[in-house]
Amino acid sequence: MISKEALNEFKAIWKKEFGTDIPDDVALKEATNLLTLMNVVYRPIKKEWLNIPFENEEDRSFFAQLLSKGDEKKLQEQFFDYFDFRSPEIKRKEFNSLRKKLLPILLKRDKGICQLGLIGCEGYQNLVVDHFVPLSSNKLNRKIRGLKTHNGKKPVSQSFGSNNIKNLMIACDHCNSLKKHRFLNPTTRELI
Numbered sequence: 001m002i003s004k005e006a007l008n009e010f011k012a013i014w015k016k017e018f019g020t021d022i023p024d025d026v027a028l029k030e031a032t033n034l035l036t037l038m039n040v041v042y043r044p045i046k047k048e049w050l051n052i053p054f055e056n057e058e059d060r061s062f063f064a065q066l067l068s069k070g071d072e073k074k075l076q077e078q079f080f081d082y083f084d085f086r087s088p089e090i091k092r093k094e095f096n097s098l099r100k101k102l103l104p105i106l107l108k109r110d111k112g113i114c115q116l117g118l119i120g121c122e123g124y125q126n127l128v129v130d131h132f133v134p135l136s137s138n139k140l141n142r143k144i145r146g147l148k149t150h151n152g153k154k155p156v157s158q159s160f161g162s163n164n165i166k167n168l169m170i171a172c173d174h175c176n177s178l179k180k181h182r183f184l185n186p187t188t189r190e191l192i
């Protein structure tokens with residue numbers, strides 16, 4: 001954990017500071033204590049400690065309900081990578097450049113079968129890459145905030161899903177087109 005070089009450097013600093021030579025085992029112990037202290041004081045920031053920056057707090061509750069049985073802590077810890085709030089255009093471009101490369105990896109992971117399994121599912125045929133949490137959707141604006149199509153204008157979409165491999169799955173063409181910009185409850189398979 002501490003290199004010989006670093007240990008010698010530590011011993012040199014020790015000598016300068018306290019005027020005494022210390023043997024390797026003592027130096028190692030002192031240096032380890034110091035490192036432990038530094039780790040406690042200057043803990044590196046882990047993404048799990050950052051809150052998923054939802055536009056509205058009720059969106060957080062919605063996704064907790066959808067993905068982690070209402071457990072917001074679990075949503076934070078296990079589904080952090082499912083979200084990316086950059087503009088949907090950028091994410092769509094990124095997805096288009098990635099999808100071909102990701103298809104064989106996902107086919108292997110998902111055992112070559114559609115993960116949606118909706119009525120009329122094509123199973124092993126016509127498989128594509130789909131998102132659990134869509135890149136963008138206006139479903140929450142409709143469902144939670146009750147916004148409706150007004151003068152032919154649909155409620156505005158919000159950016160949600162990421163292109164992280166965890167948020168991607170194999171789906172057949174049929175299920176993919178049924179799902180559209182809706183969300184899939186992974187437990188009940190209900191489309192919301």
Ligand SMILES: [Zn+2]
Binds near residue numbers: 114117122174175
């Ligand atoms: Zn299917």
